[in-house]
Amino acid sequence: MIYRIAETTSTNDDAKRPEYRHGDIVWAERQTAGRGQRGHSWTSPEGENLTFTLVLEPRFLPVGEQFLLSEAVTLALTDTFADFGVDARIKWTNDIYVGDKKLVGILIEHSYSGQTLARTIAGIGINVNQTAFDPALPNPVSMALATGRMFDRREVLDTFHARCMERYAQLEQGAKEALQEEYRRRMYRLGELHPFRGPDGTLVEAAIEGVRPSGELLLRHTDGTRHAYLFREIEFVIAGK
Structure with a gap:
């Protein structure tokens, strides 16, 4: 209803x-x-x-x-x-x-x-x-x-x-x-290399690989390592935002 x-x-x-x-x-x-x-x-x-x-x-x-x-x-x-x-x-x-x-x-x-x-x-x-x-x-x-x-x-x-x-x-x-x-x-920027910002302002280049059932974002960094991030642990960098 x-x-x-x-x-x-x-x-x-x-x-x-x-x-x-x-x-x-x-x-x-x-x-x-x-x-x-x-x-x-x-x-x-x-x-x-x-x-x-x-x-x-x-x-x-x-x-x-x-x-x-x-x-x-x-x-x-x-x-x-x-x-x-x-x-x-x-x-x-x-x-x-x-x-x-x-x-x-x-x-x-x-x-x-x-x-x-x-x-x-x-x-x-x-x-x-x-x-x-x-x-x-x-x-x-x-x-x-x-x-x-x-x-x-x-x-x-x-x-x-x-x-x-x-x-x-x-x-x-x-x-x-x-x-x-x-x-x-259907994820935004899936597989594309883009900058991301950590809580301390540090920028990293990485590509989205997916997400876990528990919600962590999976990123492949340029050095080949894969990391999982919780909400607030990583932020998209988008032009004009």
Whole structure:
């Protein structure tokens, strides 16, 4: 079920309420305190984009494999964009890019029950029809800018919901390796040599080889060694960002 509301502080906060169950989406036109990754805020002009949260209850998934759920959600987003003629890639950990520009921001939050997940809320912001962005934003793009046409936002949201339930079913049925391999193939900058920045500011040249089920990014450095990095241990270097 998709619940559309005019205004809220954050759809992720709303989606934590018990009346929302597995598969529900909370869609708000305005968020007064929308959140993104790394503590950033997320703002969006009313009526142009999509800001919503999907509720999932993946009680079958071990805590150590929770990143597979992120893979399912991001694959569903790229499935959706392909349906609308947008060639998108997944930037680890879970942004969606068109070229070197950010189309989607995602904030996924989990709660746990023993050794498995109990409830997951996936907050998603999609730039749909916005064509003018704040110059302070480093590298935004929208579906409209990528294709030169406008979109029905409800149609985009309905399509994502269907695609995500398909990807979730794939994960629930145990097709983890197939999901991982497809995520890998759709990764932004896969196999390309690019600079990355460590927490201390040090730059390294490396190529993405993939990602582990637990979420670590696998990089092959120029000296031939392979290293695994957790979120916040490595950062992409992107021109203009």
